[in-house]
Amino acid sequence: MFEPTEQGKDISIHSGVVLRGANTREDDVHSTGTLSIVEYTFGKCLEWKPTEVSVVSESQDQDPEWSLVNTHTRTRTVSEGTDSLGRSRTVRILLCDLKSFRINRSGQQLTLMLKDGTNYVVYFQLFNADSFVSSLKGFLKFIKSRKDRNMYIVMEAEDSVLEKSFAELDLFQENASDYVWKFVKNLHDRPYETTMEACSKLTDILLHKEPTRPVEEAVADLLNRSLTLDIPQPTILNVAGEEYEVIGEPGVSVVLPPRPPCPRGAPLTQEQWERCKDTDGRITNSEALKEMIFRGGISPTLRYEVWKYLLNYYPWEATNAERIELKNKKTEEYFAMKLQWKTMTPEQETRFSDFRDRKSLIEKDVNRTDRTHPYYHGDNNDHLVQLYDILMTYVMYNFDLGYVQGMSDLLSPILCLMDSEVEAFWCFVGFMNKVSTNFEMDQEGMKLQLSQLHSLVVLTDPQLAQYLDRHESGNMFFCFRWLLVLFKREFNANDILMLWEILWTDLPCKNFLLLVCVAVLDTEKNVLMENRYGFTEILKHINDLSLRIELPWTLSKAEGIYHQLMAVAGLLPDHIRVIIGLEPQLKTAIIDSEEENATAEPQLDVNDSRPSHSTGSGNVIFGNNEVSFERGINLSYM
């Protein structure tokens, strides 16, 4: 944080406020402080200062305001606002950097969104966010978003400047003659840019358009190329043999029915689990179990047992005796592989650079994996050694894949839960079997998922898709981290366990993870669009969502989207059907036979309701100007 030398003037103070930003350290997350509006010569700031909290044994706190928070703490504002290491913990945000803010549903939480895409979340413990927002009114001009009634958009200085007459518009804010002189000088040296710069200043104000972003366009262009799949895209041939690309140009756009509510359930209990075991210990009703797990996750104490099935370490139908046998066999196998690298001599290593590289990368990453989690906390922690040993053994298990960054993220929760090297290893193998394409050299697995995600957004929310396309973000690169490590960095240690076990059920459909992504994007849509975020801001906003996504809500939404898709399953283009695990329809047959009767152009009209296409849903309609190109399918796709 910057430290102004001057003393600011407090204008408005609100206490009992917790603040969290993307750069806020863990230990700051739980501390309370005051949020004020402070005036400095360089402008007005929002300023958050932590309050020092000291535990007072039995004494009653006299301050009625604070007794609401915790009767056993005495608080006072630290004048210097520094932590034990002397680091400043004060957070200061210039009001002119504020782009918008949003009050959450409960009214206790305020998200501040800055122009560069940075977010801060403010939790009001004592008041409502509204009271703070009204105190902002005197200092900021803002308007309510038309799309999201909880969101407020700060009017740009330029916006209000427009209200002034053009004559009093102080365009350059510096000494006019200086500016002109500089302009002339620069004009001589670099005429194009100087003129452009001055002009852009004007257009910025007059059109209040975002400046053009040639760099971002170039970056996005290259990124698109990097993210293009090497395998041929599904293409669809029409009668004349012309190709129509499916991705990005959906032949049929389907209007989805309203999203049904999908309440979450309770976690699978020990009792329910035991009921599914027969006398020999076989799991008899795994499909019903998976349903329950999908609906509500697994009780924490039961995870240790159930995960081994979900991760294919134990087959569902194994008896108690078979499992014991399996375990012995797998234990032996593990230690045999472990011995392979353990016995590598230093001389051997000098001639084995692939091995050396992997080893050194694992060493580095193990030290940077979930170290704030109690299980991996502190120096010389044995669990780090286990993390290392498992990853090294995995290198021997699958040398072609080796170690790729991100794998340690996937292993860490598993080891923490299993607390056993051998079991964690085999569960990790099971997990990797599901997601190893994410880590392959050519990155095809990641590219495919990103392009599938884009297709899903195009179908479920064309408006958002169009916005992303127009803001250099159609490649969905900003979701890369979500997909690579299955949201590991986005959720806290508890939530991630639940999300993963739900994903491992493979319910309700294939690639449900992508629908989870669509759900999060749906939640963020208004923020992205109302703030007119571009490529870099979108990337930053999505990066900063880390630890701020509400899991149950997102899961319900994702399931709702699944039901929306299924309601029109018969109308979904094949490339979408394939993503969610439905058979492609190869609609040629239907249309051709119809054509034989009608010899009409294969165009679907808004009013042209065709019974053969609707699968019992009355809500299905076609949008305007849609043409069906499903004439036959390129066999390379199959």
Added chain:
Amino acid sequence: MRKGKNKYGRQKAFKMSASNNVAGGAPRVSNFPNRNSQRSTLLKVVILGDGGVGKSCLMNRFVSNHFDEHSFHTIGVEFLNKDIEINGEAYTLQIWDTAGQERFKTLRTPFYRGSDICLLTYAVDDRTSFQNLALWRTEFLYYADVQEGSTFPFIVIGNKVDVPESEKQISTEEAKAWCLENGNSPLVETSAKDATNVEAAFGAAVAAWARLEARLERPIVEDTVDLSKQQSPHRTSCCMPASTAESNKVI
């Protein structure tokens, strides 16, 4: 089109936002320019180097002045903005930090486009990371589409100088020799852990950029900036040449 810079032209921005700023620092490197009366020059900075050399730590030290020994390795790309003022000129540094592993190369390289400054980073206790500097430099030049590579402002950063002498594998001399052979880039030895020279490194980077700009406008500028750990950040900033804008005011 101007030498040593990207072909997209410089973006000047009204008050580019940056909420994270560092306390303290050199007298002439102000962390909080008076943005009501100034426009800042937006410079795109990329930090490159092997995994684990401390790229993210350097960025976080510079932008938020904190060091988290156990922060995660980077997945994808991240960036932070930071406003600084050097010799009266306001800059907004848009700092891009990517993942170092080869596997993710194709997703990293697009972000080199349009860079103004490149920090080539190694760790003084990791010889491999030093040996790979040349690869990073080549990769950058190839993908950044810089017109004249030799004049691009590279800064070489030897991070983790706080480690005990016995663990160091790269001496300052050896690193200097490499720099001399590779475009004579300035070398700064830093520690993100104890904050040694971190601001100086970014300051030197901007200075190198400004120097190139100035040289293009006034070819006679004589400058030798030698930054090494013996110098305090305070002295570093004094080495910074007059910026273009200042020279304009002088005229």
